[in-house]
Amino acid sequence: MTAHQTIEAQQETLSGAEIVVRALLDQGVDTLFGYPGGAVLPIYDALFQEPKLKHVLVRHEQGATHAAEGYARSTGKPGVVLVTSGPGATNAVTGIVDALMDSIPMVVITGQVATHLIGTDAFQECDTIGITRPCTKHNYLVKDVADLPRIIHEAFHIATSGRPGPVVIDIPKDVQFAKGAYQGPTEVKHAHNYSPRTKGDPARIAEAAALLASARRPILYTGGGVINAGPRASELLRELAELTGAPVTSTLMGLGAFPASDSKWLGMVGMHGSFEANNAMHDCDVMIAVGSRFDDRVTGRLDAFAPTSRKVHIDIDASSIGKNVRADIGIVGDAGSVLEDLIAVWKQRNLATDKAAMAEWWRQIEEWRARDCFRYRQDGEFIKPQYAIERLYELTKDREVYVTTEVGQHQMWAAQFFHFQKPNRWMTSGGLGTMGYGLPAAVGVQIAHPDALVVDIAGDASVQMTMQEMSTAVQYGLPIKIFILNNEWMGMVRQWQQLLHGERYSHSYSASLPDFVKMAEAFGCVGIRAERADELDAKILEMINSDKPVIFDCRVTKEENCFPMIPSGKAHNEMIMAEEARDLGTIIDDAGKRLV
Incomplete structure (x- = not known):
């Protein structure tokens, strides 16, 4: 018997479904989120025999993907999803795109009709590979059970390495029944030589250090990449700010990487960011961008973005550097690794910023x-x-609290008024802006952190898109808190219609909202309503002290707008403040037809 034959003889023969379960265990997976259907029943049957894997039964496949995102974002581990073919896969697409946009590591396993039926328009067949190709980091159609172990282990490597993202594995039903040899993560030979660069170019890091030392008005502009790089990257960011004295701002996705209580924290940058952050971005002379992609909601008008600054862009994704904004120094690498090397150079060369210039910068x-x-x-x-939001923050800040949000005005108010001191405590849909994200994301976070306080700051319109996942929370005893800012509008839509569309409120009013307290009771959880400011604190405390899932209907003023605001097509130093909007009327639109 040859050595190759000996190895094959030692390998365990399992069904494709059993290989999936074994591979998940070997990848360290403890939880997956899913919904069964005909094309994945063999895998569900294998799961029935495996007590080490916790399966969370959601009520809709979109809920499974958002729950997996919440789990991943709050732990740093990949989220795992299991859904059936056809509508199971297509229902998951929104969450897959969301994960791609926000760089969330996720492995989505979809069932598929038997290989001989592919292309025949069989029952619950769809071209999952074709549909998900543009919205995944990579995807696979498994045609041979012999390839299955390698593909699963490779998928986890791709999802979690470099810039994280979602990977789809489409497994036909006959492959799930077929028998094959199982190989563990260290035994498989990857077909894709995917090895992203994590160490930055030393010469460029030295250039960046020298440029930062020469700055008179520096700023550290950080994004979700700092959080994705792990807790050490956040610690290094704090150290760099301390060494240089530079102010720090962040994208929506980067909140928590730098403590909000630090005096060097300027708040969030961008469309609804702080006045000081946006003006500092506009007037800086050196910008160190770490793990951020210069999104349009951050940059505003590109030709007026930080016009006098030289820019250093640090990102693990080479394609992001120079994509939207030209970088004077581009450094490809992991945020934590590059920050560590940058600090080392700073110390070794005994660099320092100009004290007088920095004092004047901070005065401004x-x-x-x-x-x-x-x-x-x-x-x-x-x-x-x-x-x-302020009262929610004050009454929860001494607890181990994780916050998710839906999308809209409440999301921006949460970013402005809930202050994060640690990474991985803030879960929101940034790039795609997915309404309905927060509730199922809270389910995933609570599964990962069973003893923590998990709050979804929600809007009355957005939360209804995935409200059915309250049933999941009740089934698994997850005491998530759904804190709804109920203004009876699609608030951000109404705000834009008021400011940009001549106050024509086309289909943005919620004329038939449910009674959220009764809905909570129908689900079997707790419903609370607050309508007056003087009762708010007591009712928030009732919510956070409950050991059950809670839907909190917080009735807020109906026509409050979210400010400050950079109007579409304007620069950072052209922010509109609340009092200016009240005094001056309608904001200019993209065509320049209406001026404030």
């Missing part, structure tokens, strides 16, 4: 900060949405 920043751009007036008994 404090002048911008004095505008108190997020101020609002909480008068009388009606609850302002900003006040609701």
Whole structure:
């Protein structure tokens, strides 16, 4: 017997379905989110025999993907999804695209009709590979059970290496029944030589250090890549800010990488970012961009973006560097690794920023900060949405709290008024802006952190898109808190219609909202309603102290707008403040037809 034959004889023969389960275990998976159907029943049968894998039964496949995203974002581990063919796969597409846009590691296993039926328009058949090709980091159609172990292990490697993202594995039903030899993660030979670069070019890192030392008005602009790089990257970001004295701002996805309590924190940058962050971005002379992709909601008008600055762009995805904004120094590498090397160079060369110049820079920043751009007036008994978030933050800040959001005004208010001190505590849909994300994401976060307080800050319109996942929370005893800012509108749509479309409120009013308290009771969880400011604290405490899932209907003022705001097509230093919008009327639109 040859050595090759000996190895084959030692390998265990399993069905394709059993190979899936074994491979998941060998990849360290403890939880998967899914919904059964005919094309994945062999895998579900194999799961029935395996107590080490916890399967969370969602109520819709979109809910499975968002729950997996919440699990992944809060743990740093890949989320895993299992759905059936046809509509099971297509229902998962929204969450797959969401994960791609926000760089969330996820492995999605889909069932497929038997290989001999592919292309015949069989029952619940769709071209899953064709549909998901543009919205995944990679995808596979498994045609031979012999390839299955390799593909699964390869999928996890691709999903979690480099810039994280979703990978789809489409497995026909006959492949799930077929018998094959199982190979573990260290035994398979990958067909794809995927080895992303993590170490930055030392020469360019040295250039970046020298440029930063020469700066008179520097800024550290950070994104979700810092969080994806792990807790050490966040620690290194804090160290770099301390060494240089540079102010720090962040994208929506990067909140928590730098502590909000630090005096060097300017707040979020971009369309609804802080006045000081946006003006500092505009006026800086050196920008160090770490793990951020210069999204349009951050840059505003590209030809007026940070016009006097030289830019260093650090990103593990080479295609992101220079894609939207020209980088003077581009460094491909893991955010943590590059920050560590940058700090090492800074210390070795005994570099320092100009103290007098930095003092003047901070004097200007404090002048911008004095505008108190997020101020609002909480008068009388009606609850302002900003006040609701502030009170939620104050009453939960001493707890181990994780926050998810839906998408809309409430999402921006949460980013403005809920202050994060640690990474991986903030889960939101940034790139795709997916309404309905927050509730199932909270399910995934709570599964990962059973003893933590998990709150979904929601809007009354957005939360209805995946409300059925409250049933999942009840089934698994997950005490998630759904904190709805209920203004009876699609709030951000209404705001844009008011400011950009001549106050023509086309189909943005929710005329037949459910009674959220009764809905909570129907699901078997707790329903709470607050309508007056003087009752808010007591009811928030009732919510967070409940050991059951809670739907909290917080009735807020109906026509509050989210400010500051950079109008579409404007530069960072052309922000509209709340008082200016009230005084001046309608904001300019893209065509320049209406001026404030």
